[in-house]
Amino acid sequence: MREAGLDVFAAELAQGAFAIDVREPDEYTSGHVPGALSTPLSALGAVLGELPGDRPVYVICASGNRSAWAAEQLAARGLDAVSVAGGTAGWARSGRALVRGTTARAA
Numbered sequence: 129m130r131e132a133g134l135d136v137f138a139a140e141l142a143q144g145a146f147a148i149d150v151r152e153p154d155e156y157t158s159g160h161v162p163g164a165l166s167t168p169l170s171a172l173g174a175v176l177g178e179l180p181g182d183r184p185v186y187v188i189c190a191s192g193n194r195s196a197w198a199a200e201q202l203a204a205r206g207l208d209a210v211s212v213a214g215g216t217a218g219w220a221r222s223g224r225a226l227v228r229g230t231t232a233r234a235a
Contacts, residue, residue: 129209130199130203130210131192132186132213133213134222137188145186146183146184147185148166148179148186148188148198149161149165149167149189150167150169150198151194151216157229157230159216160227160230161224161226162227176205176207179202179207181206181207183208184209184210185207185210186210187210188211188215192211192214192215192218195212198211
């Protein structure tokens with residue numbers, strides 16, 4: 129399973145990277161990384177066909193545990209999945225902005 133630090137992830141996002149947030153919907157709406165699409169772990173299997181197969185899929189959660197598991201599952205299915213170390217909590221601690229109140233879904 130590949131992993132990226134927050135600085136690498138931020139740079140990739142600025143270049144248009146595809147990102148999913150695997151936290152629960154209430155966690156997502158309370159604050160998420162701009163551009164990350166809500167894809168709870170429970171729905172991950174249902175959206176496999178919606179995820180890009182031609183570029184990396186960055187996976188983020190609260191701290192990095194759920195995203196690591198999800199990235200492993202996606203990689204096992206042939207996707208170029210990258211877990212974001214530090215997660216949304218690390219993103220916020222680093223002073224980066226969060227978006228609140230939206231429910232953009234990957235599927």
